[in-house]
Amino acid sequence: MALKIIMLGAPGAGKGTQAKRLALAYGLPHISTGDIFRAHLNRATHLGKQVQQYLEAGRLVPDDLTCEIVADRLKESDCANGFILDGFPRSTPQAEMLRNHLAGRGESVSAAINVEVPDSEIVERLTARRTCSLCGTIFNLKFDPPSGDATQCDRNGCGGRLIRRKDDEEVTIRERLRVYHETTEPVIGYYEKLGVLRTVSGAGATPEEIFAKIESMLGAPAKGPQP
Numbered sequence: 537m538a539l540k541i542i543m544l545g546a547p548g549a550g551k552g553t554q555a556k557r558l559a560l561a562y563g564l565p566h567i568s569t570g571d572i573f574r575a576h577l578n579r580a581t582h583l584g585k586q587v588q589q590y591l592e593a594g595r596l597v598p599d600d601l602t603c604e605i606v607a608d609r610l611k612e613s614d615c616a617n618g619f620i621l622d623g624f625p626r627s628t629p630q631a632e633m634l635r636n637h638l639a640g641r642g643e644s645v646s647a648a649i650n651v652e653v654p655d656s657e658i659v660e661r662l663t664a665r666r667t668c669s670l671c672g673t674i675f676n677l678k679f680d681p682p683s684g685d686a687t688q689c690d691r692n693g694c695g696g697r698l699i700r701r702k703d704d705e706e707v708t709i710r711e712r713l714r715v716y717h718e719t720t721e722p723v724i725g726y727y728e729k730l731g732v733l734r735t736v737s738g739a740g741a742t743p744e745e746i747f748a749k750i751e752s753m754l755g756a757p758a759k760g761p762q763p
């Protein structure tokens with residue numbers, strides 16, 4: 537069965553963590569528009585320069601540009617058996633584009649998983665989030681800190697410097713939450729109407745417990761190795 541899954545939720549709700557687990561468990565590509573944009577930003581490509589101002593301010597990259605990148609990515613051969621989309625769609629026009637794109641191939645979204653977390657917890661989580669500048673491991677200084685020095689990655693002897701994403705500064709987090717409620721939240725209703733919405737609480741449970749709930753919601757046995 538080709539699973540075409542969309543992860544919905546506020547920034548910092550944990551949808552990226554769950555998306556990675558699902559991708560591994562079901563053997564599907566994990567497509568994160570935020571990761572794609574950040575990779576271009578870091579390499580200072582033409583696209584990176586185009587999106588920089590939006591990412592740094594916590595605003596959405598224009599729909600046309602975002603949709604073009606996702607449509608191109610979905611045409612790649614590894615998406616033939618399904619995909620996990622993380623951070624897309626983030627607006628109703630993006631959801632429409634995805635629907636039309638898939639309909640053109642006689643396909644549709646299998647499930648839209650909405651990971652719900654209260655805003656107060658989001659701010660607490662994101663201000664403490666750090667990323668390893670070498671291996672990309674994500675830490676949380678409050679909930680999942682490195683074992684020794686709080687500024688150094690402790691995974692597999694990596695030793696990389698832990699950095700705070702520019703858009704994880706509190707003022708930018710509040711802007712991202714504002715944009716989320718205004719522009720992205722309506723996408724939840726969009727998938728509810730299509731009958732594919734599944735909502736899971738992302739608060740007060742471990743990532744493993746949340747993953748187990750998502751798996752049972754999908755009702756499809758995982759093919760790949762369990763994370």
Ligand code: AMP
Binds near residue numbers: 571594622630
């Ligand atoms: P994320 O890592 O998913 O929180 O995304 C980081 C940033 O990338 C967002 O704050 C936006 O500036 C941009 N971005 C990611 N996905 C989208 C999207 N679907 N539409 C517009 N902008 C996006």
